[in-house]
Amino acid sequence: MSVAYAMLRGMQNRTVSPVFVGRAAERAALDEALAQAGTGRPQAVLVGGEAGVGKTRLLEEFLGRAAAGGAVTALGACVEVGADGLPFAPVSTVLRSLHRQLGEELTHAAAGFGGELARLLPELGTPDAALRPARDVEVRGRLFEMTLRLLETLAQDRLLVLVIEDLHWSDTSTRELLAYLLRTLQHGRILLLTSYRSDDIHRRHPLRPFLAELDRLRTVRRHQLARFTREEVRDQLAGIRGSKPPEELLEQVYRRSDGNAFFVEELASLSGGCRPGMISDSVRDLLLVRVEALPETAQPVVRIAAEGGSKVEYGLLRAVAGLDEDRLIEALRAAVGAGILRAGEDGGYRFRHALVREAVDDDLLPGERSRISRRYAEALEADPSLVPADELSARLATYWYRAHDPAKALPAVLAAASGARCRHAYAEQLKLLERALELWDSAPAQVKRGLRIAEDAESYPLCACSDDALSFLDMLAEMTLAARYAGEPERGLSVISRALRALEGLGHPLRAAWFWTERSRLVRNLGRGDGWQELATAQELLRGFPPSPVHARVLTEAALWGAVFSPGPGSLAIADRAIELAREVGDDIVELAGLLSRGGLLIETGRGEDGLAVLRAVAARVVQEGLVGVCTRSHVNLQSLLESMGRSEESLKVAEEGLALSVRYGLRDTQAWIQGNRSDALYSLGRWPEAEEAAQEAKRRAQTPVTRALGAQRLARLALARGDLDAAEAEIAAMAEHHPVYRGLAPQYAHPLAEFRLTLAAARGRVLDARRVLAETADAGLETGSACYTWPLVYAAARAESGALGVPAAAPGRAEAIARVRAYAETLRRCYPVWAAYGALTEAELRRAEGTARAGDWAAAAVAFEGLDRPLEPALVRVRWAEAVLADGDRDRAAELLTEAHTAATALGAAGLAEEARRLAQRARLPLAPGGAARAGDGGPPESFGLTRRELDVLSLVAAGRSNRQIAQELFISPKTASVHVSNILAKLEVSGRGEAAALAHRLGIVGAARAQAPA
Structure with a gap:
């Protein structure tokens, strides 16, 4: 292998310009990233462009300059076989290159976790087999973390420039590891470069969301290479030819290449002695012309190499070609000299460009392709040392599958799937198992x-x-x-x-x-x-069978079901039995799952501190032992339950730890859960811009209908609080799309959906629709044990009735609706201060709806929310409290309460609440700012028809059909004063009665707009 490498590596392809053309902006950007990385701030650059545009040449030139400046460089490339179960291939290649250059220093840096990294770099030893394969999902996170630690250690004393090419062929595991590194690298002199073929990234390509995610990282830059201009093509041809090209040749090459650097090279190599029009405009034919010009002995070798994959080792190529070494080297010399193949530093051979390999492979006949694949597989079975040990199973699986031999392919594919799982590459494992499923029926029974x-x-x-x-x-x-x-x-x-x-x-x-x-x-x-x-x-x-791990698993799932759908003593008993059974059969993971359910159920049934102690103990074990299977619930549950108890700041701290774990383990949907719960806590704390950002992030990361609905749920709540009813309606529709309204829906999903539908209906004046929503929810028979989800719904229903003051108290259905809300509230627990505060708030609203609320009711609700660090609810209380003290004649206290409420609502962005406070202050003629004073006046501008602001307020109520007594109640004045205002209005408008005044007000539009301009 070394002989062939020494003979062929130095061969230069005369069609490649020795002069690097163009790319000034990209070179400057790469140099800047290199300088930044040199200061200890890790950098990443993604280079995209169509096939043949010059990505590889740009990176090669840059690597040469970086190495000349003292950087340690390593290059790896994604290979097409990666999609068939060769996970982490480019990362392994990069680590292998670093190992060759740094030797014992890398081994020393990996000391203590070499057993983990051996999954990526077998040279470090044997992968740690102490972990049970069934539960090694947590090892994936440690593998990512150990890779990070290794690179940061190596980059302390040197500048590392790491390149991964052809990201469009990357496997899921490689992308997840790269994403982890790019998000997590904080220290070290590291520059990570990747390239991808942008014309291959179709709408559903898995790289598209990966690139979108990286675009949000500040340390990642993306550059898209454009085709060469006419002048750049001239410079490229001049470099290839050694002289300025004739205008006729330049025109022909530029027109046919359209500025693609690789096609320029191909056309330039064929231009000598060719007449215009001799070359087919077909890209495929263009790429095959040079192959067909090779000697007869070299062409079969090129075809064999094309079927071997992106890279073929020299020994494997020799075994498959069946040539003696002299003839093989002669064929390779011709292929390398013609610029078709390149000799790599690892002794393998690659096509100079993937487009050529694809064209050669496509030109093979089906029978020819399967025959070559069989020869590859047989060669590897005869001598497995021909390829790296970590690639053997995946390569065998691919070759046997392409050979169309189910008897051989099925065991090989299953072995590759097992290997993918041992490397924690579950997406690749699933693809391989799907391939095995495809092969199953065709494989002989004795094989299966x-x-x-x-x-x-x-x-x-x-x-x-x-x-x-x-x-x-x-x-x-x-x-x-x-x-x-x-x-x-x-x-x-x-x-x-x-x-x-x-x-x-x-x-x-x-x-x-x-x-x-x-x-x-x-x-x-x-x-x-x-x-x-x-x-x-x-x-x-399972009935009648002795206890087994399956029994423990089923019972634990039943306990989890109870924690979600029926939190109560019965479900707690199931959780205790599940824990006991898991311990009996020795299943510690199932035991921890049962403990999570038990902790949640203890909190739901009022034993908060006991429940938190259980949950915190499980979370500590998750962190200590890296139990990713439990992490999907541990931090999510603890975070959510802390928020439900009104401990939002603590919830955010748990979220930080949970997010770090979920990112490390690549648990995207778990990240959606945690970000959604972060949004809940941030909303409660009044940090609404951050809450919206977290909700949007949860929506982006959601992978299941449940988490998609929860992302919409958080955005709907924000939109309603801000008074954006149209946006709220759209998000509520998204919630309903992913969740059936009641069927099979837990209270934690059904009750927020009902709350938002009810609130939206009430905001639009559809009180009957709001009542219908509550009735449907109550009739659905969902458990109300999850009080943190049900109390906001009940309060929204009470507020809807309280806000319908224009509806007479004796109106049909009003008393029944209030009674239904009160009865529903009485079923809810009040175990924690925040639940009790919602109880007080709900009862005060119901009394307001009945017309019996007093200032003391609202004062009690305000006291209940003290110390809970929730700014929205106290602001709501203060508006109602101000209304009550106004009725008692305490205008100074009312002004103080309204100012506090308006200030808080404005700071939050709660437009609806701020407007409610402003309208109440206007009706009561109270200032909203400290030191403000109500103005008085009799005249007005012409557009107000001489009416004062107070008279316009009265006129708007007259237009709404209110009586003098109702006007007095709403404006906090006496009925006699209201009567005087009505008489003045009739005189100024020169009308004979209230109906004519109302009609004129509507016709002329003097209610509303004029009020804003009228004098006090």
């Missing part, structure tokens, strides 16, 4: 029989068996978990349905119960129902 596929996966009941039907079920179990870990719940649900059909009549209830339990979880996550029927089926299947 006895396959051991599942790895003791989360209580799944394994046993040694020879039945290929059970092996098939084991594979479906692995697919179910891989889909869950990879964030593909729809795919997981489909797999479970297939498994349950396959189980019919087989007599394996434990396996069936396991699948039904998984189905329950996915049904809930997808918002397809509450999942109880699935859990009940699982429990029925």
Whole structure:
């Protein structure tokens, strides 16, 4: 291998210009990023551009300059086989390059966690096998963290420039690791460069959301390479030819290449002795011309290399080609000399450009392609050392699959899937298992029989068996978990349905119960129902069998169901039994899941401190042991329950730790949960711009209907509080789209949805619609144990009735509606200060609706919210309190309360509440600012028809059909004063009665607009 490398590496391709053309702006940007990284501030640059535009040349030139300046450089490239189960391939290549350059220094830097990093760099030793494969999902997070620590350690004393090319071919695991590094790198002299083919990034390409996510990071810059201009093509041709090109040649090459640097090179190599028009305009034909010009002995070698993948090792190429070394080197010399292949530093061969490889591979006949793939697979089976050990299983799986040999392909694909799981690459594992599913029916029975596929996966009941039907079920179990870990719940649900059909009549209830339990979880996550029927089926299947891990798993899921749908003593008893059973069967992960449910249920039933102690203990173990499977609930639950108890600041602290863990482990949907809960806490604390930002981030990261609905839920609440009813209506519609309104919906989802629908209806004056929403919610029979979600709904209903003061107290349905709200409120717990405060607030609103509220009721509500650090509710209370003290004649106290409320509402951005305070102050003729005074006057500008502001207030109520007594009540004046104002209005407008005055006011538009301009 070294002989071939020494002979061929230095060969130069005369079609490549020795002069680097253009790219001044991009070079300057890369130099600036290098300088910034040199100061210890990690930088990242993404270079995009169409195929052949010059991305690789730009990076090569830059790497040369960086290395000359003393930087340590390493380059890795994503390979097409990565999509078939070769996760982390470019990262492994980069680490391998660093290991070759730094040797023992890298080994020393990895001391203490080499067993982890050996999954990426086998040279560090044997991967840590002490962890059970079934639960090694948490190791993925440690793998990411150890990679980060290694790079930061190496970058303390040197500048590292790391390049990963062809990101458009990257596997999911590589993208997640890169995203983790880019978000988390804080220290070290590191510059990370990546390139991708932008013309391959279609609308549904997985790289598109990845790029969008990176665009939000301040340390990441993105550059898009444009095609060359005519003058730049002239310079490129001059460099290739050694002289200025003739105008005719320049015109022909520029027109046909359209400024694409690679096509310029290809056309330039064919221009000598060619007449215009000799070259086909077909890109494929253009790319194949140079291959067809190779000697007959070299062309088969190029075709074999094309089928081998993005890179082919020399020894493997020799074994497949079947040539002696002299003939092979002669063929490679011709291919390298013609600029088709390049010799890499690792002794392998790549095509100089992926477009050429794709064209050569596409030109192969189907039978020819499968025959070459078979020869690759047979060569690797005969001598596995021909490729790096960490690539062997994935490469074998790809070659056998392309050889169309199911008997060989199925075991190879399953082995590659197992390897992907050991590297915590669950998206790639799922793709490989889907390929195995495709091969299953075609594979011989003797091959399938006895396959051991599942790895003791989360209580799944394994046993040694020879039945290929059970092996098939084991594979479906692995697919179910891989889909869950990879964030593909729809795919997981489909797999479970297939498994349950396959189980019919087989007599394996434990396996069936396991699948039904998984189905329950996915049904809930997808918002397809509450999942109880699935859990009940699982429990029925287990009846009469001795305790097992499956029993513990099912019971723990039942406890979780109870914590969400029916928080009460019965569910707490189930959680205690689940914990006991998990300990009996020795399943510590299931035990922790049961403890999480128990902690939440203790809080819901009033034993807050006991519940928090349980939750904090589990969260501490998650951090200490890196239990990512538990992390998906531990910090989310603790954060949410702290907020429900009114401890918002504590909730935010837990969120910070939870976010760091979820980012480390790549748990995107968990990040959506945590960001949504952050939005709740920030909203309660009055930090609404931050709450909106967190809600938007939750919406961006949501991967299931439930988390998408929750993102909309937070935005709907903000829109309603700000008075943006149209935006609120759109977000409420998004909530309803992802959540059925009541069927199978937990109170934590159903009650906020009902609250917002009710609030929107009331804000638009549709009090009957608001009542209907509450009636539907109450009739749905949902548990009210989750008081933190139900109290805001009940208060919104009370406020809707209280706000309908224009409706006579004796109007049909009014008394019944108030009674329904009060009865619903009486079912709710008041275990914590914030719940009790909502109880006091709700009762005060109901008394206002009945006309019996006094200032003391609102004073009591204000005291209840003291110390809760929630600015919105006290502002709401102060508006109502001011109204009550006005009725008692205390104008100074009312002015003080309204000023406080208006100031708080304005600072929050609660436009509706601020306007309510302003209108009340205007009606009562009170100032809103300290030291302000109400003005008095008799005259007015012409557009007010001589009416004072007070008279315009009266006129607006006359136009609304109010009597003198009702006007007096609303404006806090005596009925006699109201009568005087009405008489003055009739005289100034020169009308004979109230009806004519109202009609004139509407016709001339003098109510509302004129009031703002009229004198006091």
